[in-house]
Amino acid sequence: MxxxxxxxxxxxxxxxxxxxxxxxxxxxxxxxxxxxxxxxxxxxxxxxxxxxxxxxxxxxxxxxxxxxxxxxxxxxxxxxxxxxxxxxxxxxxxxxxxxxxxxxxxxxxxxxxxxxxGFSEEEIKMLSSMTDKVENNLWEAINNEEQK
CATH class of the missing domain: 1.10.10.10 (Winged helix-like DNA-binding domain superfamily/Winged helix DNA-binding domain)
Incomplete structure (x- = not known):
């Protein structure tokens, strides 16, 4: 990356x-x-x-x-x-x-x-969707660590 x-x-x-x-x-x-x-x-x-x-x-x-x-x-x-x-x-x-x-x-x-x-509504929605995925991945990792 x-x-x-x-x-x-x-x-x-x-x-x-x-x-x-x-x-x-x-x-x-x-x-x-x-x-x-x-x-x-x-x-x-x-x-x-x-x-x-x-x-x-x-x-x-x-x-x-x-x-x-x-x-x-x-x-x-x-x-x-x-x-x-x-x-x-x-x-x-x-x-x-x-x-x-x-x-x-x-x-x-x-x-x-x-x-x-300068962002279109479509770009804002796409960015929001992608950052939601990042946030969900982080919460999932935190929850997995806390369950150990």
Whole structure:
């Protein structure tokens, strides 16, 4: 396999982060800790428990917990007891968190517009289909490793 292909996902993600970083810093978010993704997931899905949120954001539970502590301190979200389990918390956005999440979604959409500039609908569908296969292959490998 060509080295260029092997590195393309990494390069794209690094360039995407470089583009998006100043927007999140301007919003007052800590970059690199998943805060924008957490806000986006909670805005789109509503209240979630910490495990669901960690899974949706592809973060380990410990990192998620530390990030939620900081976001709660900053007034972006709050945690409430989960009536279904005494050992877990439900996480929900505050009013301030809703406002920030709406801004985060606008930023993600703006960056998507940059990424897909010049692509036809057919090309976007084809790229989406191919990257879905890559993602599914990775999940399958992870699940196989976890079952060992």
């Amino acid at each position: 060509d080295n260029e292909i092997k590195n393309v996902f990494f390069d794209i993600e690094m360039l995407r982060r470089r583009l998006i970083r100043p927007f999140f810093i301007e919003l007052g978010l800590t970059v690199g800790q998943g805060q924008p993704r957490i806000l986006k997931e909670l805005r789109q899905h509503g209240t979630m428990n910490q495990k669901e949120l960690a899974d949706a954001c592809l973060m380990d539970v410990t990192t998620m917990s530390r990030t939620l502590d900081r976001m709660e301190k900053d007034g972006l979200l709050k945690r409430e007891n989960n009536p279904a389990s005494r050992r877990s918390w439900n996480v929900l956005l505050t009013d301030c968190g809703h406002e920030k999440a709406d801004e985060v979604i606008k930023i993600f959409n703006k960056v998507d517009d940059v990424i897909f500039k």
